Amino acid sequence: MKTDDLIRLMAEDARPGLPLRRALAVALVAGMGLAVTLFSLELGFREGLLQAMQTPRVLVKIAVVLLLSIIALVLVSRAGRPDADLARPARALLVPVAIIVVAVAAEFLVLPEADWRANLIGHNAVACLVMVVLMGAGPLAALLMALKRGAPESPARAGAIAGLAAGALAATLYALHCPDDSPFFVAAWYSIAIGALTLVGALAGSRVLRW
Amino acid sequence: MTRHARDEEWESWLRAALNGDAAAYDRFLRAVTPHLRALARRRVAAFGAAPAEAEDLVQEVLLAIHLKRTSWDPARPLRPWLGAIVRNKLIDSLRRRGRHAAVPIEDVMEMLAAETDAREDDRRDAAQLLQQLKEPQRSIVRAISLDGVPVRETAERLKMSEGAVRVALHRALKTLAALYGSTER
Known part of the structure; x- marks a missing residue:
């Protein structure tokens, strides 16, 4: 085929469709719609959430997942652009990690050793894993679909970023429900759930986001 | 035309194209193509592949630009985006060609000499x-x-x-x- 003929074809296919940014915004709203529906059907807010939020453990828990969500969303907004700088927002991820590390260290200091195990295992670790992954599935699928419009430098990395964002958002919702507030619990189970979604995102991304 | 003026012109055409202006899009694609071709020829020659393969590469890059054009943020300069798309496609094609046997350097020199004869007709x-x-x-x-x-x-x-x-x-x-x-x- 001559290049000239190909250009004619492309010029006739002139409607570009949604810009990537807007597609991502739509995906986020749709995905979170699913997650919030699941949240209100199956979980709901914990009792006395407002009072609980005045205690340092709950504050730290919510701050960490919220901060992680915000940074991950900044990364998502750039992941589909081949010319984007991902390094700087990626470095910002160290902040929530540092907060939780410090919180875990503080917990070691203030909790008697006899209580460590109970605080790590909490009331319902399995529910945490299952519900965070389930609530994250919708946002992950929607973000991956939107990212297909993009041209990511690394498809696996873009998928992982989508998984991280979906996991962090789902964890934020779950944090509003779960009565387990110890940094031990958050560092262990939230990380596993978010990590699992990140891994799924990377695997899916390396397949569906190739271009 | 200065590099800067050219960039602005390309940006304005692609911006109009993203708003559905087919004529501006056609102008943009036709303006970019000779540059892509020069680049592709250089890379293909350096790798020792047939000059006609450069046109394959040009078309592959054009298709990527076309299918991924909404990932360009019109508020940003076009050049880094375009460069990233081209680089990605070059790497792809070099990887694929990596499976073929290399061509001796004398042949490359001969091909380079013949390059001006290579028309844009694709293989x-x-x-x-x-x-x-x-x-x-x-x-x-x-x-x-x-x-x-x-x-x-x-x-x-x-x-x-x-x-x-x-x-x-x-x-x-x-x-x-x-x-x-x-x-x-």
């Missing part, structure tokens, strides 16, 4: 490419690209709605991009 036979498309994509691509019939008339000719022709055309371009990107040549 890929249009008929062969078309064969890999399904109907109605094949008829649509043939009508628009080879016969130069616009979408509206193509729709009348094939007794399809304009929208259906547009959808099929877009799918056909995706299929073509996949064909270029596949390892079989």
Whole structure:
């Protein structure tokens, strides 16, 4: 085929469709719609959430997942652009990690050793894993679909970023429900759930986001 | 024209194109192509592949620009985006060609000398490419690209709605991009 003929074809296919940014915004709203529906059907807010939020453990828990969500969303907004700088927002991820590390260290200091195990295992670790992954599935699928419009430098990395964002958002919702507030619990189970979604995102991304 | 002025011109054309201006889009693609070609020729020659393969690469890059153009943020400069798209496609194609045997340097020099003779005709036979498309994509691509019939008339000719022709055309371009990107040549 001559290049000239190909250009004619492309010029006739002139409607570009949604810009990537807007597609991502739509995906986020749709995905979170699913997650919030699941949240209100199956979980709901914990009792006395407002009072609980005045205690340092709950504050730290919510701050960490919220901060992680915000940074991950900044990364998502750039992941589909081949010319984007991902390094700087990626470095910002160290902040929530540092907060939780410090919180875990503080917990070691203030909790008697006899209580460590109970605080790590909490009331319902399995529910945490299952519900965070389930609530994250919708946002992950929607973000991956939107990212297909993009041209990511690394498809696996873009998928992982989508998984991280979906996991962090789902964890934020779950944090509003779960009565387990110890940094031990958050560092262990939230990380596993978010990590699992990140891994799924990377695997899916390396397949569906190739271009 | 200065590099800066050219960049601005390309940006304004692609910006208009993203708002649905087909004529501006056509201008943009035609302005970018000779630059892509010069670059592709240099890379292909450096790798010791046949000069005609450069045109394959040009078309592959053009298809990537086309299918991924909404990932350019019009508030940002175009050059880094374009450069990243081109680089990615060059790396892809070098990887694929990495499986072929290298060509000795004397042959490369000969090819470089002959480069000005290489016309833009692609090694890929249009008929062969078309064969890999399904109907109605094949008829649509043939009508628009080879016969130069616009979408509206193509729709009348094939007794399809304009929208259906547009959808099929877009799918056909995706299929073509996949064909270029596949390892079989």
